[in-house]
Every structure is written in C-alpha cells, then in structure tokens.
Amino acid sequence: MSTRQNGRLTYAYAVLHRGARPPAGLLGIGDAPVRTVAEGPLAALVSDVPAAEFDQPGVRDRLEDLTWLEATARAHRQVVDETAAEVGVLPLRLVTVYRDEDAVRAALAEHAERFERLLNRLDGRLEWGVRAYAQQAPDDRKPDDHRPGGGEDREPAEAESGREFLRRRLRDRKAEGAALHEADGLAREVHDALTRAAEHSRLHRPQDGRLAEAVAASGAPDAAGRAPASTRPAVTRGPNLLNGAYLVRREAAGTFAERVGELAARSPALRIELTGPWAPYSFTDLPDDEAGRSTS
C-alpha cells in the first residue's frame, strides 16, 4: 500500500532540463506552490495535491466530474504554458500523480533517455493551433428564429408554385453541398501549406461546433484545455474543417503567424483562427526516427 505523507500526493506537470529555470511563484492545482524535483539531468515540475482527491480509485470518479476536471485542467495548463513561455518543457498527461518525491525521481530515472530525447527535440519550439471553419453561407431557407409579425396569414412576397419551390430547394441544396466541398478542399490546402511552414504537424479531430460555442460561452478551456479567446466574435460558424497543431521554432513564430494571415486572406470561404503559443502538447510522442530530421 502506498505510504502517503500527511494525505498528500505529488502531482507532476512537466519535465524540463535540470538547469532550466521555470518562472518564479508558479501556483498549481489548488493554488499550491509549484517546485522542481531533480534527478540526473532532468527535473519535474510538481506540487502537492490532496490524496483524498487524487488517489485511486477516487480520481476515476472525479474525472467524470466536469467542474473538477475543468479546474484541474486549467491549473495544469496554466503551469505548463507559463513555463513553456520561458523554457523548453515536455508536458505530462493530466493527472500524473506520484506517491511522493522519491517516486517522481524514480520515474525521471526510469524514462531518462526518452524524456531527454523529446526535450531536446522540442527545445526552442512551441505549438500553435489553427482551426478552419467553413463560412456560414447565407441561408434563405431558414427564416430568422423570431420573425416579426409572427408570420400569421402572411403570404410570401411573390407567390411561388409548388414546382418552383422544389426546384429552388434542389438548387439550394446543391449549392450548399458544393460550397462545403470547396471549403473542405481549401482547408486541406491550408493544412499542407502550414505543415510546410512548421517542423511538424498533427491533425486533431474537428470540433463539434456547438460544443465549441458552449465552451467559449462558459469561459472554460476547450477540449484541449486551452483557454477560450477573450474576444470571440459572435458570428455563426460553419463546420470545423481543420483542427491542426503545428510545431514551430520560437524565432519563426512571426513568420508562421504571417503565413496563417496570408492563407486566411486568400481563403474567404474559410474562417481561420490561430491560437497559441502553447506548450508542445500534441508532440510529446514523436517517434524515434524523427529525432534527427529537421523537416518532414
């Protein structure tokens, strides 16, 4: 059985090089102060968390408690992102918990080779997120939700025959399909262009539009734990066609952002959102054979 120290466990956020200095005064989960635990050439960013919350099997139930999960994810991301802004980090999974500091050291020693390789690989790079949405085509089929006048006994301006109505619907439907198809092709081109501008790229699952809106409205971080943009425009977006993550050198961030801007200007059928910089969350599992390659 685990020997708990005063009912505390040690929560690990990220791995860094031993010499790397994280920002001072970081606060983690439950506003606990964040410190480093070093072993060999590596160090882990950790803080104490209550065992009652984070011990097995209780934590399993907690993971289904969205409020708890959100608060935990937010604190986790904040520690990792703030550190990543200054030094190279290898983010650890959400809720990586050890019995005590000795267990953290043991883990660092055990995975030293892999951690070091990844850290060297990710050093000096940050992750940028790019999402592309189809621009919502103006849809004359759906009237406003609340039509003034209630529509009672209201005849349409021009009397349309049944056949004309069917033909119009057919045309609308085809136009919608064609527009979406075109936007999808454009999103692919954007991804290809950005992949060339980045060192690595990862495609994530496109987001459910309603979920994204709900998350943005609630002020919660999105599915990847990212904080919502503070100025979310209130336009209806079409489906999310591209949800990509791009690994970019710190010094190339400006060029990458410019590239995104160019692509956005060139693709009026898409609405493109750039977020970041983030710690390289999407790139913590680069395979061995990519370690020495500079471009893909």
Added chain:
Amino acid sequence: MTRRVELDEESVERDLVRLVLTVVELLHQLMERQALRRVEQGDLSEDQEERIGTTLMLLERRMDELCARYDVGRNELNLDLGPLGSLLPREEDR
C-alpha cells in the same frame, strides 16, 4: 448532496411543444429529401411535382408559424442522441 428537480409548468409545456415540432420537422425533412431525390431522377409527373411542392411549401410555412407562436427557434428543433449525433442535421452540418 440533495438535488431538487424543479418543474416549471411553462417550461414543461414549451419543451413538449418543441419535442412534437421536432418530430414533425424530422418527417418534413425526410419527405423533402425523398421528393428532391425523385425530382432529380425525373420520375415524377409535372402534376405530381406541383402537388408535392405545394404540400412541402405549406408545411414549411406552417412550421414557421407554429415556431413563432410557441416562441421556438427552428434551430432548437433537434434531439441530442449522444454518441449517435443529433436527430436532425445541425445547422452547421448542413
């Protein structure tokens, strides 16, 4: 922890109306899709097209009226079927 279920008569009625309208909207969309497919294939006579078109047009108008009367937005007419997605295609999937 105690949880209270709050039943607000007005919201119950509105939810019921919304559910009924959702089912009607589902049938409406299925009918329309079938009709458009047949128009495309050209296996309807002009007369049939006119009748089906008029019916769908009237149904469309009636739905708007009902939605306006019960203060339900057309985009609220849907059911979340969890992992199966939604009953009707969502606005942004269209």
